Amino acid sequence: MGIFDRLKQGLTKTRKTFQDTVATLVHRRSIDAELYDELEEKLLAADIGFDTTTALLERMKKEARRQSFQTADQLIPVLKEAMDEILTAQDHAMHTAAQGPTVILVVGVNGVGKTTTIGKLAHRYTLEGKRVMIAAGDTFRAAAIEQLAVWAERANVPLVRQAIGSDAAAVIFDAVQSARARQVDVLLCDTAGRLQNKSHLMDELRKIVRIMKREIPDAPHEVLLVVDATTGQNALSQAAMFKEVADVTGVILTKLDGTAKGGVILPISRELNLPIKWIGIGEQIDDLQPFMASSFSEALFSPQES
Amino acid sequence: MFESLSGRLQTAFSKLRGKGRLSETDVNDAMREIRRALLEADVNHVVAKKFVDAVKERAIGQDILQSLTAGQQVVSIVNDELTRLLGETQAKLERSAKPPTVVMMVGLQGAGKTTATAKLGRFLATSEHRRPLLVAADIYRPAAIDQLVALGQQIGVSVWAPGATLAPVEIVRTALDEARRGGYDYVLIDTAGRLHIDDVLMNELEQLQQLSDPEEILLVVDAMTGQDAVTVAQSFHEALGITGVVLTKMDGDTRGGAALSVRHVTGCPIKFVGTGERPDALEPFYPDRMASRILGMGDVLTLIEKAQAHFDEDQAKILEQKMRNNDFTLEDFLSQLQQVKKMGPLDQLMGMIPGLGGALKHLPQGGVDEKPLKRIEAIILSMSPEERVKPELVEKSSSRRVRIAKGSGTQVKDVNQLLRQFGEMRKMMKQFSAMGKGGKRSMAGLKNRLGAPRMPFGGGRGKRSR
Numbered sequence A: 001m002g003i004f005d006r007l008k009q010g011l012t013k014t015r016k017t018f019q020d021t022v023a024t025l026v027h028r029r030s031i032d033a034e035l036y037d038e039l040e041e042k043l044l045a046a047d048i049g050f051d052t053t054t055a056l057l058e059r060m061k062k063e064a065r066r067q068s069f070q071t072a073d074q075l076i077p078v079l080k081e082a083m084d085e086i087l088t089a090q091d092h093a094m095h096t097a098a099q100g101p102t103v104i105l106v107v108g109v110n111g112v113g114k115t116t117t118i119g120k121l122a123h124r125y126t127l128e129g130k131r132v133m134i135a136a137g138d139t140f141r142a143a144a145i146e147q148l149a150v151w152a153e154r155a156n157v158p159l160v161r162q163a164i165g166s167d168a169a170a171v172i173f174d175a176v177q178s179a180r181a182r183q184v185d186v187l188l189c190d191t192a193g194r195l196q197n198k199s200h201l202m203d204e205l206r207k208i209v210r211i212m213k214r215e216i217p218d219a220p221h222e223v224l225l226v227v228d229a230t231t232g233q234n235a236l237s238q239a240a241m242f243k244e245v246a247d248v249t250g251v252i253l254t255k256l257d258g259t260a261k262g263g264v265i266l267p268i269s270r271e272l273n274l275p276i277k278w279i280g281i282g283e284q285i286d287d288l289q290p291f292m293a294s295s296f297s298e299a300l301f302s303p304q305e306s
Numbered sequence B: 001m002f003e004s005l006s007g008r009l010q011t012a013f014s015k016l017r018g019k020g021r022l023s024e025t026d027v028n029d030a031m032r033e034i035r036r037a038l039l040e041a042d043v044n045h046v047v048a049k050k051f052v053d054a055v056k057e058r059a060i061g062q063d064i065l066q067s068l069t070a071g072q073q074v075v076s077i078v079n080d081e082l083t084r085l086l087g088e089t090q091a092k093l094e095r096s097a098k099p100p101t102v103v104m105m106v107g108l109q110g111a112g113k114t115t116a117t118a119k120l121g122r123f124l125a126t127s128e129h130r131r132p133l134l135v136a137a138d139i140y141r142p143a144a145i146d147q148l149v150a151l152g153q154q155i156g157v158s159v160w161a162p163g164a165t166l167a168p169v170e171i172v173r174t175a176l177d178e179a180r181r182g183g184y185d186y187v188l189i190d191t192a193g194r195l196h197i198d199d200v201l202m203n204e205l206e207q208l209q210q211l212s213d214p215e216e217i218l219l220v221v222d223a224m225t226g227q228d229a230v231t232v233a234q235s236f237h238e239a240l241g242i243t244g245v246v247l248t249k250m251d252g253d254t255r256g257g258a259a260l261s262v263r264h265v266t267g268c269p270i271k272f273v274g275t276g277e278r279p280d281a282l283e284p285f286y287p288d289r290m291a292s293r294i295l296g297m298g299d300v301l302t303l304i305e306k307a308q309a310h311f312d313e314d315q316a317k318i319l320e321q322k323m324r325n326n327d328f329t330l331e332d333f334l335s336q337l338q339q340v341k342k343m344g345p346l347d348q349l350m351g352m353i354p355g356l357g358g359a360l361k362h363l364p365q366g367g368v369d370e371k372p373l374k375r376i377e378a379i380i381l382s383m384s385p386e387e388r389v390k391p392e393l394v395e396k397s398s399s400r401r402v403r404i405a406k407g408s409g410t411q412v413k414d415v416n417q418l419l420r421q422f423g424e425m426r427k428m429m430k431q432f433s434a435m436g437k438g439g440k441r442s443m444a445g446l447k448n449r450l451g452a453p454r455m456p457f458g459g460g461r462g463k464r465s466r
């Protein structure tokens, strides 16, 4: 299956539910207050959030007035364009080190899919011919290291680990040393899940970043925040806090193979200027795709073939 | 990140005040604020709509919207309704007449099932003095079995873990045998996380259910879940007939509106909440606290009740008039202080004040230091009635300040500080009343002022605690 098919497949449900409802909604209708109310509901149902939804509606209303729209389906291109604008405002490319290992730090709250995503990324970079190494920075959760070890084995890359309970920053330090010594291209660092309001855990993350920088001044080259597509508006608070503490450079949206629409990436992108870089669409090692803003909103609106 | 509902309603209603009758639009505006608060808390939009309609009906029925305290009363109705909908306090597991009692833990990937299983095991073993057997039936996620085994060891509870080569059905079958043989009275099955639309895996759960005839099927739901909570809960409920909910990761800063959604579509009680990563971080569910949390305020209902018991409406009116005319004096300040004191310990009260809920988390263990309050009281009591009404007299005369300091057993700098703070407070009130006459600008000004939480009676805030 080609990349694009997979992406489409991953987004099928997202698209179907959203597009079905939006398409049927605007079909043969005139533009009135009731229509906007219903559109509002659809947008809210996708976890886009109150403020961004309101902004999108305002935009539609304005254009409808300006261009004297007659029927509701004329609103859809406006909506799509507005979403595109939000999602393409940032640079989605992955940064790499000019020389030496590219260090990628993966962060997020508990259970969002950090470890799994690291396995997928390792696999992907390996396929691209890169030398990859993984660091087991979750030294807290029971069997987190074993879980990552399984992924390292699946992706066939080395894992730097210490015993459970050891200092996460120390593991990362080791890994950076070792990555340099072994001339690794990409070092993927797992971290323990942490809720963004726990200051001591966020301090630990700060320390990890500090250690990285001490060893490689421009590291980490990417700090990726993993967000579960099922998450509601709290994802905004997650993004804000992790950005503040660890200078997040991008978001990975996981679990898009479910029925959640992941619309919270719109306010994340709009309010916090964070690009979405990857999407997770399943539990298999190749269930990861680069995020393409245009495909994402395209997939939300384009006619459905399956 | 979000403004509290009560704050918004107060703004909405203060704009309306003095308009005589409220129009339909006015009421709708207020309802829109409620809806917005619910949506920002991730309550499902359909549930939010139904809820708002119910509140509106009640508010109109009770004819409270014309009253001076309409904002507060609406908040209290909302809080009431929400608490009622969230159901009873529940921290019990059903027990089967014929042991062992089987409990199945189900839910999406990453919801926190394994941790919740261990927590329940610990709870049963330590608080209920039961013998639970934990069953590692997640053969899919790498090291999920290891995780449960490690947790079992940590809490000293047995784990049945024949490995990932056996099918979940076989694992559960052998676990039931083991439980009967070993005289265990609870069997807690940790199942793999799965999507509710994954037919194959949902079917596996149904098989496990048929085989083990569980007394409880607990849906484990991440408190941060958004709009999709409804779909997820509905699907699991339709497939299995869940009996209860465990709400996890409540130690985060999520408002947790998913609780209402899940409760609404399943009708099942929320039996426990998870409040941390450690095995002992499991608590009963309190609907009233959850309601306040969803609305982004402290325990407002209790505060309102207390306030109603101690302030009468006439007095409130007089006070408001004084604030408007900017002739709020130290005498009034003193009587307010004394009223507040009657309401109960300060730290408890502060916890109930909207917006302070978050700030309160950072208070030191001992709570709020009430000493500064007593000092303020003493200082005001040492002033003459004239001085209390005209604090400028004290400001201008150092001999008066020395006298008052002596009389109150404080220092001149304390007296100065009080006067300065009182001055600031009056400025703030002026803005409050300007706000009452409408105007966004003054609201912004007020917010800036309140930005750094500063109480008119300083002190009492210590270093951050967890």
Ligand SMILES: Nc1nc2c(ncn2[C@@H]2O[C@H](COP(=O)(O)OP(=O)(O)O)[C@@H](O)[C@H]2O)c(=O)[nH]1
Binding pocket: A108, A109, A110, A111, A112, A113, A114, A115, A116, A117, A193, A226, A254, A255, A256, A257, A258, A280, A281, A282, A283, A287, B109, B110, B141, B193, B195
């Ligand atoms: N359906 C689905 N499940 C996922 C996805 N990514 C991760 N998961 C699952 O989510 C659960 C938690 O993942 P894990 O990597 O342990 O999360 P972590 O705690 O952030 O490291 C596991 O059961 C994963 O298999 C995804 O894109 N889709």
Ligand SMILES: [Mg+2]
Binding pocket: A114, A115, A116, A138, A144, A191, A192, A193
């Ligand atoms: Mg992990």
